[in-house]
Amino acid sequence: MSINETDDAPVYRSLPSSEFKRRVETLWSRYGECDLCAYDCGVDRTAGKLGTCQVDDTAHVSSYFPHFGEEDCLRGHNGSGTIFLANCNMKCVFCQNFETSHQAMGEPVTPDEIASMSLELQARGCHNINFVSPTHHSPHLVEAIRIARERGLDLPVVWNCGGYERVEILKYLDGIVDIYMPDVKWADDRSAALYSKAPGYWSNIQESLHEMHRQVGDLRMSDGLATGGLLVRHLVMPNHVDSGKRILEFIADELSRDTFVNLMAQYQPHYKARTEEFYADIGRRITSEEYDTLVEHGRDLGLNRLQVDRRHMPA
Ligand code: SF4
Numbered sequence: 001m002s003i004n005e006t007d008d009a010p011v012y013r014s015l016p017s018s019e020f021k022r023r024v025e026t027l028w029s030r031y032g033e034c035d036l037c038a039y040d041c042g043v044d045r046t047a048g049k050l051g052t053c054q055v056d057d058t059a060h061v062s063s064y065f066p067h068f069g070e071e072d073c074l075r076g077h078n079g080s081g082t083i084f085l086a087n088c089n090m091k092c093v094f095c096q097n098f099e100t101s102h103q104a105m106g107e108p109v110t111p112d113e114i115a116s117m118s119l120e121l122q123a124r125g126c127h128n129i130n131f132v133s134p135t136h137h138s139p140h141l142v143e144a145i146r147i148a149r150e151r152g153l154d155l156p157v158v159w160n161c162g163g164y165e166r167v168e169i170l171k172y173l174d175g176i177v178d179i180y181m182p183d184v185k186w187a188d189d190r191s192a193a194l195y196s197k198a199p200g201y202w203s204n205i206q207e208s209l210h211e212m213h214r215q216v217g218d219l220r221m222s223d224g225l226a227t228g229g230l231l232v233r234h235l236v237m238p239n240h241v242d243s244g245k246r247i248l249e250f251i252a253d254e255l256s257r258d259t260f261v262n263l264m265a266q267y268q269p270h271y272k273a274r275t276e277e278f279y280a281d282i283g284r285r286i287t288s289e290e291y292d293t294l295v296e297h298g299r300d301l302g303l304n305r306l307q308v309d310r311r312h313m314p315a
Contacts (some may be wrong), residue, residue, distance in 0.1 A: 026148060
């Protein structure tokens with residue numbers, strides 16, 4: 001069977017119930033001295049204390065719907081069943097969803113309610129359940145998947161994150177998450193600290209990518225739809241082509257040349273990057289030359305599943 005055609009069942013379907021419950025309990029306990037992401041704030045979110053993600057142990061969902069803007073292998077004909085969590089464990093100054101990720105617009109939800117949303121999206125024909133900005137509420141989401149499984153969820157689960165994870169926490173997702181989809185933003189810590197407020201991002205995400213790839217391997221498809229594996233996104237940034245090159249080199253040299261990599265061209269300076277002179281370096285859209293340089297570099301490296309999409313390039 002080729003790498004592009006498999007008939008995977010969602011991995012969480014075969015996780016023993018006792019192990020599922022143990023993972024939920026362990027993750028839930030982390031709210032008390034939070035180390036759910038690479039910030040490792042150590043705050044007690046159960047007592048209302050806030051870390052960098054600026055939210056206690058109540059999860060909020062800003063929206064959920066069949067999303068047709070994701071990669072073809074996720075959206076298919078009926079859409080990717082996307083559930084947007086409010087807040088985020090990264091603080092990118094250029095975030096296009098800043099109302100959701102920085103300003104916490106959303107309704108409080110329980111794991112049971114998230115499970116119901118997942119089942120509703122399944123009933124609407126979506127091809128997967130796609131948790132956006134999941135990391136800071138991983139306990140809620142793992143419990144939601146557990147509940148939804150008992151009620152018949154049978155779709156791949158996508159972990160759509162910024163990559164600022166902790167390997168120790170990722171290990172609790174092994175056998176639960178089908179598709180890891182990190183947006184690998186920076187290959188230099190200075191830019192990560194300045195633009196995403198994520199110290200040590202590059203060394204951290206290299207470890208996380210190794211762990212994600214160890215768990216799920218290269219992206220697998222069935223009838224053109226992703227069923228499991230690693231899907232790496234990279235939002236190409238203005239004036240940071242060298243950083244993008246290092247990301248591609250890492251993927252080719254240390255993960256796999258069969259890694260599915262989506263080079264995204266749609267960067268626009270939203271939020272603070274649009275208004276603050278301090279971020280002028282990323283205060284414009286990318287050029288065709290910048291994008292093409294990265295595409296060429298990826299091909300030279302032998303990355304054979306590079307998704308190239310110039311539809312969103314500036315005219
Ligand atoms: S999820 Fe991350 S940012 Fe939020 S409190 Fe925990 S360690 Fe801090």
